Amino acid sequence: MDDLVDDFIARRPSGLEKAYELWSRVFVGVARHSVSDRARAEDCVHDALIRVWRAPNRFQGNREMLKAYLIASVRNESFAMLRSQSRRDARELKAARLTPVETVDSIVDPVEAQRLQGALARLPEEQRKALALAYYGNKTHVEIAAELGVPLGTIKSRISMAMRKLQADLAGIGGSST
Amino acid sequence: MTEHLGEDAELYPLGILDDEAVRKVERHIALCSACAERVAQAQSVAASLAAALPAPAPSPALGRRLRDSIRPRPPAGILRASAFRFAVAAVIALALIGLSWQTLVLRGRLATEDLALVTMVHSHFNHVSMAPESANPVAAKILYARDGAWIYIIADKPGGPLHAIAKMATGRVDLGVLASAGETATLLFRPHERIRSIILRRAGTSVASATLAY
Numbered sequence A: 001m002d003d004l005v006d007d008f009i010a011r012r013p014s015g016l017e018k019a020y021e022l023w024s025r026v027f028v029g030v031a032r033h034s035v036s037d038r039a040r041a042e043d044c045v046h047d048a049l050i051r052v053w054r055a056p057n058r059f060q061g062n063r064e065m066l067k068a069y070l071i072a073s074v075r076n077e078s079f080a081m082l083r084s085q086s087r088r089d090a091r092e093l094k095a096a097r098l099t100p101v102e103t104v105d106s107i108v109d110p111v112e113a114q115r116l117q118g119a120l121a122r123l124p125e126e127q128r129k130a131l132a133l134a135y136y137g138n139k140t141h142v143e144i145a146a147e148l149g150v151p152l153g154t155i156k157s158r159i160s161m162a163m164r165k166l167q168a169d170l171a172g173i174g175g176s177s178t
Numbered sequence B: 001m002t003e004h005l006g007e008d009a010e011l012y013p014l015g016i017l018d019d020e021a022v023r024k025v026e027r028h029i030a031l032c033s034a035c036a037e038r039v040a041q042a043q044s045v046a047a048s049l050a051a052a053l054p055a056p057a058p059s060p061a062l063g064r065r066l067r068d069s070i071r072p073r074p075p076a077g078i079l080r081a082s083a084f085r086f087a088v089a090a091v092i093a094l095a096l097i098g099l100s101w102q103t104l105v106l107r108g109r110l111a112t113e114d115l116a117l118v119t120m121v122h123s124h125f126n127h128v129s130m131a132p133e134s135a136n137p138v139a140a141k142i143l144y145a146r147d148g149a150w151i152y153i154i155a156d157k158p159g160g161p162l163h164a165i166a167k168m169a170t171g172r173v174d175l176g177v178l179a180s181a182g183e184t185a186t187l188l189f190r191p192h193e194r195i196r197s198i199i200l201r202r203a204g205t206s207v208a209s210a211t212l213a214y
């Protein structure tokens, strides 16, 4: 039904090429958020996409799910790269950012970003903080627990709750277009 | 099966789990569709979080690298062979077909032959002299890949347009007329199936033939 998804699952080169054409900016954006060095960030995008490409049977779903799956793979690769560097390097590469939506001018989709900002604002303060430290601050749940002086299990719960609330919120808004 | 993932399903697409936890999640979702669904939903939320990030344009080199990683090596890679390798290829090919290097240089054939010659030196190939088929035959040789991927016909002093016809398991295929330049005529062909024999015809008469052994 969807050529892109079909091609990707069948490991036809056009599947990955089309996905890259559509979403390369967000892939690179995600990678560079964890690894600010451009060449290393692009290494992460390359390695993540090729890894997924070589094991396409792990993916099932539609185009949006493929996009999310690829973004998650790039995120994982980049975060692992960040972790593998020294702590000093890591601090230099990226300091934690608690207010995520600052650079609206260069983002891919301002409407999507605004929607996200609204949904984040509706989260309980503790959950928003935990999620922001994890995703935008590039910190593990272990580090967040230590930083906030809160048990590890509590941080995991807050992040998990934040993600599930965001999902419901974004899906709800997405369903009622004007 | 181990117990369900729980909160790790949401932490996984954020990239913050350690290696061991990541492997556990991946093993589990390969077997448990409920948790796979939960992870997929978390992935879509994580993708939404990316919407707030700056999205710089990638360098053109990244797209090329990806294409190189997933596509088979393009023929352009063969053409990029250095002049030295080309010269070596040419010498080997010419020695095999029994014409001297100087002869072909003088005939100005080199420039048009580099694809054929460089292709040959990159693969294992056989060669065979074509047997005369008429009172006025043509001296010709065939070089061909051992895996049947290509054949290269070269005729000396063709004496008119030479038509090549190939016999395969499924029937005859007309390969067309050899390209003539000076005193030689050549044809490079990449068949879809193995060619068993070749006949050269001039003005409707068979002038040479050869059977290919693989």
Ligand SMILES: [Zn+2]
Residues within 6 Å of the ligand: B003, B004, B005, B028, B032, B033, B034, B035, B036
């Ligand atoms: Zn499960």
